Amino acid sequence: MSKLLAITYSFLILIQSFNINLEDISKFSALMEHASFHKEMYGDTFFEFLAEHYGDAKDDHENDHEEHDDLPFKDNHHLCSHVNTSFINVSFSFDFNYQEFIEIPFNFFYNDTFSSFEKTTIFQPPKHA
Template sequence: MSKFLAIGLSVVVLLQSLRLDMGDLAHMDELFEHAQFHAEKYGDNFFVFLSKHYGELQEEHTQDHQEERKEHEKLPFNNTFCSHVLTVYVVHKFEMQVNTATPDVDYTANFEYLDNYVFLEKTDIFQPPQLA
């Protein structure tokens, strides 16, 4: 069971790193329908369709075919993600002063041993048998 859980979590991390979510998977049928539309109307194969919507020909296709804008918004993988660059500035300069003096501690007084288990050897319970 733990192997299935590990594999499942790995797949989730992979899909998140590829920017895939459940909404994209729900819109896959619209992707295939629009690809079929392009094949019938323009004679495009699937790779040309992908290039027109996600590749090199995307800008040209969106300028030439403004009437298909609503269909293009329904296609999966159109999520525009922003990448923010975080910049942190240190305003206050902090200087740490290191104290090199040794502390006055008596290390001999830190050790004290109390023999709390002496009573165990004096009882007859833990002694070997006397008669054989």
Template sequence: MSFLISITLSALLLLQGFNFGLPDLIKLGDLLEHANFHAASYGDSFTVFLSKHYGELKVQHEREHQEEEEEHEKLPFNKQVTHNSTVFVLTPAYFNSLKFSRISNSSSIYFYEDSYSSPGESGIFQPPRLA
């Protein structure tokens, strides 16, 4: 059961990465209906149909067949995708407002103290002794 849930969630994440959602799934019927219209009217195969609506022939097809504009708006995957990126830039004015403290180079004598104590030093972890 957990295997099916993980596969379903993975597929959902994959489809979201392709920007494929429920509205596009609902519009697949319109896509097939319009593909059948193109096959009957223009003799287009499905790959030519996809090229005319999503590929390199899209601009030419939109120019030549403006009467189909309403039907083209009903097709799935026609939404505009925008990607925003934020750039963080530090300006020189920001650096001037920062106050840095100087590290003193005075020589001092430091003594190292061992903060680690061995558990074997206490009597608890010692082997029993005969009296």
């Protein structure tokens, strides 16, 4: 059962990656009507029709008919990018002022008041285990 669910979800993600929405599905009838128009008027096959409207010859055939807006997959919503960029011209100026080194007199002398190399018995390790 889990394999079936995983395959179903994978298929759903695959279909969603094609970016097909319900509006495109409803426009398939317009696609078939326009393809039959091309077959009657120009004698194009279905693959030539797809090449003229979605393939390499799209730019040459773009402005020939008014029905091109009704064809599916003509919207470019997947190409939209909503990125907000703000360009702020900020000028930074750094003033480097050279200051001469002033020698500070050494007036601190630390003397250890208590120094013992032998530790008291309290800090020695135990003698009997």
